[in-house]
Amino acid sequence: MMLAKSLQKIKPSYIREILSVANSPDIISLAGGLPDEATFPLALMQESLSNLSTMSSLFQYGTTAGYAPLLDYFRECYQLPSAHDGIVCTGSQQGLDLIARAFINPTDKVVMEAPSYLGAIQVFGLAQANIESVSQQTDGPNLKELEAFFAKKDVVLFYAVPDFHNPTGVCWSLEVRQKVGQLCQQYDVTLIEDAPYRELRFSGDELPLASSFCPDHSLLLRSFSKIATPGIRLGLVTGRSDWIAPLNKVKQAADLHSSTPMQAVLLDLLQHNEFTHHLEKIRHLYQTRYEALIKSITQNLPSYCHVNTVNGGMFVWLLLPKCNVDALAKSALENGVAVVPSSVFYQDNNAASALRLNFTNANTEELNDAIKRLAKVIKQHCEIK
Amino acid sequence: MMLAKSLQKIKPSYIREILSVANSPDIISLAGGLPDEATFPLALMQESLSNLSTMSSLFQYGTTAGYAPLLDYFRECYQLPSAHDGIVCTGSQQGLDLIARAFINPTDKVVMEAPSYLGAIQVFGLAQANIESVSQQTDGPNLKELEAFFAKKDVVLFYAVPDFHNPTGVCWSLEVRQKVGQLCQQYDVTLIEDAPYRELRFSGDELPLASSFCPDHSLLLRSFSKIATPGIRLGLVTGRSDWIAPLNKVKQAADLHSSTPMQAVLLDLLQHNEFTHHLEKIRHLYQTRYEALIKSITQNLPSYCHVNTVNGGMFVWLLLPKCNVDALAKSALENGVAVVPSSVFYQDNNAASALRLNFTNANTEELNDAIKRLAKVIKQHCEIK
Numbered sequence: 018m019m020l021a022k023s024l025q026k027i028k029p030s031y032i033r034e035i036l037s038v039a040n041s042p043d044i045i046s047l048a049g050g051l052p053d054e055a056t057f058p059l060a061l062m063q064e065s066l067s068n069l070s071t072m073s074s075l076f077q078y079g080t081t082a083g084y085a086p087l088l089d090y091f092r093e094c095y096q097l098p099s100a101h102d103g104i105v106c107t108g109s110q111q112g113l114d115l116i117a118r119a120f121i122n123p124t125d126k127v128v129m130e131a132p133s134y135l136g137a138i139q140v141f142g143l144a145q146a147n148i149e150s151v152s153q154q155t156d157g158p159n160l161k162e163l164e165a166f167f168a169k170k171d172v173v174l175f176y177a178v179p180d181f182h183n184p185t186g187v188c189w190s191l192e193v194r195q196k197v198g199q200l201c202q203q204y205d206v207t208l209i210e211d212a213p214y215r216e217l218r219f220s221g222d223e224l225p226l227a228s229s230f231c232p233d234h235s236l237l238l239r240s241f242s243k244i245a246t247p248g249i250r251l252g253l254v255t256g257r258s259d260w261i262a263p264l265n266k267v268k269q270a271a272d273l274h275s276s277t278p279m280q281a282v283l284l285d286l287l288q289h290n291e292f293t294h295h296l297e298k299i300r301h302l303y304q305t306r307y308e309a310l311i312k313s314i315t316q317n318l319p320s321y322c323h324v325n326t327v328n329g330g331m332f333v334w335l336l337l338p339k340c341n342v343d344a345l346a347k348s349a350l351e352n353g354v355a356v357v358p359s360s361v362f363y364q365d366n367n368a369a370s371a372l373r374l375n376f377t378n379a380n381t382e383e384l385n386d387a388i389k390r391l392a393k394v395i396k397q398h399c400e401i402k
Numbered sequence: 403m404m405l406a407k408s409l410q411k412i413k414p415s416y417i418r419e420i421l422s423v424a425n426s427p428d429i430i431s432l433a434g435g436l437p438d439e440a441t442f443p444l445a446l447m448q449e450s451l452s453n454l455s456t457m458s459s460l461f462q463y464g465t466t467a468g469y470a471p472l473l474d475y476f477r478e479c480y481q482l483p484s485a486h487d488g489i490v491c492t493g494s495q496q497g498l499d500l501i502a503r504a505f506i507n508p509t510d511k512v513v514m515e516a517p518s519y520l521g522a523i524q525v526f527g528l529a530q531a532n533i534e535s536v537s538q539q540t541d542g543p544n545l546k547e548l549e550a551f552f553a554k555k556d557v558v559l560f561y562a563v564p565d566f567h568n569p570t571g572v573c574w575s576l577e578v579r580q581k582v583g584q585l586c587q588q589y590d591v592t593l594i595e596d597a598p599y600r601e602l603r604f605s606g607d608e609l610p611l612a613s614s615f616c617p618d619h620s621l622l623l624r625s626f627s628k629i630a631t632p633g634i635r636l637g638l639v640t641g642r643s644d645w646i647a648p649l650n651k652v653k654q655a656a657d658l659h660s661s662t663p664m665q666a667v668l669l670d671l672l673q674h675n676e677f678t679h680h681l682e683k684i685r686h687l688y689q690t691r692y693e694a695l696i697k698s699i700t701q702n703l704p705s706y707c708h709v710n711t712v713n714g715g716m717f718v719w720l721l722l723p724k725c726n727v728d729a730l731a732k733s734a735l736e737n738g739v740a741v742v743p744s745s746v747f748y749q750d751n752n753a754a755s756a757l758r759l760n761f762t763n764a765n766t767e768e769l770n771d772a773i774k775r776l777a778k779v780i781k782q783h784c785e786i787k
Contacts, residue, residue: 018505018558018559018592018645019505020504020505020648021503021504021505021506021507022507023503023507024503024504024648024651024652027651027655029650029651029654030654049463050463051462051463052462054458054459054461054462055458057458057461057462059454059455059456059458059461060455062455063455066451066452066454066455066663067451067452067455069444069451070444070445070447070448070451070452071444073439073440073442073444074439075633076439076442076444076631076632076633076634077436077437077439077442077631077632077633078434078435078436078627078632078633079632079633106657107492107635107657107660107661108657108658110655110656110657110658111656111657114655114656114657118406118408118409118528119405119406119409120403120404120405120406121406122406122407122408136654136655136658139654139655140655142655143503143652143655173403174403207403242463246461246462247461247462247463248460248461248462248463248464248661248662248663249461249661249663250492250657250658250659250660250661250662260403263405263409265414266409266412266414267409267528269414269415269521269524270412270495270499270521270524270525270527270528271495271496271499271656272491272492272493272495272496272499272635272657273493273495273521273635274635275492275635276492276633276634276635276661276664277633277635278451278633278634278664279661279663279664
């Protein structure tokens with residue numbers, strides 16, 4: 018069979034492809050967006066997991082929108098307006114895919130920040146959207162560029178990660194959030210706010226969701242991969258009921274529904290009285306690692322490397338002098354450290370030379386070793402000429 | 403936002419939509435394709451479920467193709483040729499969706515039996531395929547019609563459920579399997595063999611998979627919803643490696659991967675030394691119910707109702723005189739019995755007047771009561787004129 022046209026241009030995920038290599042014991046991986054599995058709240062999940070075998074109804078076919086008690090909990094916990102609904106997805110990745118399938122026709126215009134989350138580039142690529150890139154500043158997207166796109170009146174969606182952006186770690190300021198909300202309302206563009214890292218803030222004050230400034234011109238994606246565990250594959254989309262209904266229709270065809278036993282375990286976890294403490298612990302741990310990473314970068318990398326500071330999330334963005342970042346990342350892997358080159362986060366070829374460094378899945382010693390290994394490789398690649 | 407064009411023609415699943423109504427206590431449901439949850443092998447899964455909380459790596463991000471030990475088990479158990487691969491999906495429903503997304507362009511021709519599985523009609527509808535219907539006989543598809551379609555040389559896929567078809571319960575004869583395999587090879591059409599009910603045979607001899615007669619012109623979908631439990635949402639696609647690879651690429655965007663803890667539990671279950679006994683038990687139970695249903699139909703329904711005999715699966719197909727089956731199903735629901743009208747299984751309007759009756763999720767007494775309630779409604783709808 019021939020590949021469908023929609024698939025022919027899609028690059029496989031670099032990150033997914035190197036996961037197996039990056040897992041080998043002599044490699045320190047700063048590549049994946051992996052939480053530290055030693056922090057997984059399995060102790061808080063133990064009772065629920067053990068009790069599953071007594072709850073046969075959880076193992077029957079369930080409703081497409083999700084396990085009703087979990088949906089009720091979300092409605093309460095996130096204070097959904099009565100005209101809004103939620104749908105539980107097989108990871109927030111599926112939520113994004115459902116949105117694209119429900120609302121995007123080929124050639125429809127979608128705006129994303131550049132660089133941007135690879136999984137979103139793949140989803141909108143599969144939907145054959147026409148992706149426009151708005152450049153990113155230290156406090157969010159360039160608003161003039163954004164408004165210029167919106168003013169053309171053909172933009173359907175603006176996809177964004179306002180809290181601790183993947184890959185750059187940028188967190189939108191309050192003013193940017195307000196302004197984006199206003200622009201989405203003014204130009205009738207839907208904001209797709211992807212918030213997987215929102216709960217991983219370890220410094221600074223929490224800011225309102227960008228979508229809270231345009232509640233009827235937005236859909237919000239939440240992930241439980243970072244605060245619970247990735248392996249359970251659960252995420253949530255919330256927004257206007259008339260926009261959630263079509264997602265249900267696509268999900269019926271896509272996978273009928275997401276694993277109900279996992280949804281029941283997630284509900285118990287979110288309601289566990291130790292869960293807040295678990296969040297505090299991982300925030301503290303990730304802060305310690307982030308600080309160790311920054312210290313090591315400062316000590317070991319040449320001064321022409323620039324790293325941004327972040328208040329949370331999982332990544333920093335290491336800007337390098339113009340170089341072949343793909344070759345650099347390959348050398349790094351050969352030298353025992355896995356990183357992701359900036360090229361994979363751009364849908365066109367205008368990539369800045371940079372590396373995405375994850376700081377949540379290696380301990381402080383490993384982070385320091387990784388940076389030392391990286392220092393050697395960076396010097397080889399950026400100083401030869 | 404406007405709905406994507408691909409979604410505008412998709413009917414929501416009647417079966418999914420009425421699931422909640424059909425679950426109310428005063429209604430006997432013969433509507434869903436639900437296994438009996440009292441038979442779920444939870445006792446055999448208990449130890450695995452309890453042990454999950456000690457296995458943190460299962461809760462980390464996993465590889466898209468599936469949990470490696472489970473994939474190894476499938477390779478061994480199903481004796482996959484070395485040039486074939488498998489991909490674990492969020493239910494076999496997702497496998498079908500991935501196939502359509504990887505290989506079908508809008509207007510591409512897909513052949514299905516009529517009537518056919520609603521979930522497949524939805525998937526190929528979303529892919530905007532041009533669906534051609536081949537009529538079904540007691541031993542499988544009408545081969546002359548099928549070859550006439552194939553001979554036009556523009557058919558990409560032939561989707562079929564050769565074992566205990568949904569909705570009719572028809573099981574293809576050996577000769578039909580061989581001939582379909584030969585035709586797929588001759589005309590270079592890919593057979594998509596969907597086999598969720600294959601293990602639910604309670605009489606007659608098991609026949610080779612249809613895809614075994616055209617191994618390099620086919621993809622095989624297996625489901626663990628009927629032999630394990632639906633709620634875990636796990637299925638499998640196997641076939642040529644160069645056809646499985648594109649499914650992986652689509653699945654990266656669709657949901658990254660399926661729940662790994664559930665995959666680990668499934669692996670333990672399939673390897674449990676009581677699992678064969680579990681299968682025997684459900685086959686026996688479903689046979690008893692099937693026989694009770696047939697007996698009740700014979701005793702209670704007017705002689706103008708015709709029901710086919712089946713050797714397994716979950717459904718019988720009750721043929722009625724020409725009538726408004728949607729109105730009849732609605733009346734049935736009002737009279738305390740949920741059934742699925744034939745109209746939902748046809749993508750055009752050429753539906754025979756029939757009802758799909760499930761016999762796996764109600765006990766023999768309930769089945770008898772349901773048929774008595776149905777008898778009244780059928781008489782009202784088919785004898786008025």
